[in-house]
Amino acid sequence: MLVSCAFPTALDTPDNIVVAEQLGYHRAWVYDTPQQSADVWMTLALAADRTDRIGLGPGVLVPSLRHPMVNAAATATLSALAPGRVAVAFGTGFTGRRAMGYGAVRWSFMASYIRAYRALLRGEVIEWEGATMQMLHPAGHAPARPIEVPIYIGALGPKGNTVARDLGDGLFATLQSPEFMSEHEHVAFLEWGTVLDDGEPTDSEHARDAAGPGWALSLHGAYEFAGPDAVRTLPGGDEWLDIVESHPDGRRHLFVHADHCVALNAADEAAWQAGGHRTLREVTLSGTREEIRRALDAHEAHGVTEIVIQPCGPAVDRELERFLDAARI
Template identity: 75%
Template sequence: MEVSCAFPTALDTPANIAMAEQLGFHRAWVYDTPQQSPDVWMTLALAAERTDRIGLGPGVLVPSLRHPMVNASATATLCALAPGRVAVAFGTGFSGRRAMGYGAVRWSFMDAYLRAYRGLLRGEVVEWEGARMRMLHPEGHAPSRPFDVPVLVGALGPKGGEVARELGDGLFATLRIPDYAGEFSWSAYLLWGTVLDDDEPVDSAHARSAGGPGWALSFHGAYEFGGAEAVRALPGGDEWLGVVGKAGDGERHLSVHDGHCVELNEADDAAWQAGGHSTLRDVTLSGTTGEVRRGLDDLAARGVTEVVFQPCGPDVRTELERFLDVARAEPPISEPITSKESP
């Protein structure tokens, strides 16, 4: 399994990607979340200038945020800056859309978008919104067409799986691993968590800052996909809903996604303090060195070929180093892989 990393796009992300390259990570993925982040393509371009080896890519692009020509041109630019190192992932939009009050894009739209985007990179004339177009970039403005960029599709259900099989070069999953992950030669899985000391409680200050933002996704996801009743089933769910419920219906999503993947917001903190921290090991890859190692082995057994770890908290370097040390270690022979569900 390749060991990669991801970062919520921030002003210090190019420096963090350069550090990840120094440490030996395979690839760095950067989020397309304009409601809370600098531009993903600008950030990747700066990272390309600071690195020589590490793979680079947006993970995941949300099609509705940009015209396919804009993403094709940006992809071409990054390929020129980092030749042979670029991969692109697309998804229907979680925080990239829901934090602005929209639902996910339809898979029929994703299908049409990917066909147009890939056709543009091949130098073809494509049709979009009733108009015919192709990349007209002269020499020196973009790589010559056609050029190939691996495209991963963020899918969990059957419709997404079909699009990934037909139009993608691999799978980019998070929150859970679809049953068909093993069908793909490239199956990336984005996860959160932290390596805990052997006697460290799950409600320690370190566990909260380094594991908490990923843990909070269990509430954000439960609310978006299952509603209030799904949240109430979680420890601390009532306290979480009590904070989110203060906002009006038209702005509740602002409370839900505030601090997404970066820090605990007011609702997340209320749930954590009310005992929600007890699920940290269940919803993230958090635990002792042995527990995290067994979790990684389980991911590999379920078809994951690239694990993508997002560090959180104030000490990004230490989180990256500790995760990489565990990922590179040989699993203990005396500790078999468990059947516990991965985050």
């Protein structure tokens, strides 16, 4: 199983990708969350200029954020800067849309968008929003078409699986392991977590900083996908809701997604301190080296071909090194 990493796009992400390459990671995926992150394509371009081997790609692009021509042109540019190293993933949008108050992109739109995007990279003339267009880049402005890059689709349900099977080259999964993973030849699975020392408690400062942001996703996801009642069933859920619901209803999404995948926000911190940390091993890829190795074996048995870890905390380089060491036991 390949071992890759992911980053919530920040100004130091290119430097972290350099470290990941030096350690031997297969690919670095970078999030497309413009409401809280540096630009995904600028960041990948900087990383391409500073690296030679590691694979690079946005994971995942949210179609509604850019015209398909814009993403096609950006893909072409990155392919020129990092030939043979680029992959692209698309998703309907969790943080990339919900943090701005929108729901997920419809799968029918996703399918139309990916067809248009693929056709543009092939150099074809397409129809989009009632207009006719084509990539017209002359020599020196982009690689010659067709431009071939693997396209992964972020999917958890049957509609997404149909799009992934029909239009994708691989599956990009996270949070849960869909039964249909085994139908795909290439499956990248995004995880959060940390390597704990033997006997290290789940409420240690290291566990909080390095795995807490991933743990908080269990609360964010429960709230967004299942509602407040689902949050109340979780340890620390009541404390989390008390803070979230103290904000005006139309602005609560701003507080739910504050520091998403980066640090604990005020609501997350309240839940953590109320004992929510007890679920750390259940909802993240956290544990001793041996426990992580067993979890990775289970992932591989379910069809995962590329594990993707997002490091957190003040020592990203150390987190990258410790995880890779555990993965290679």
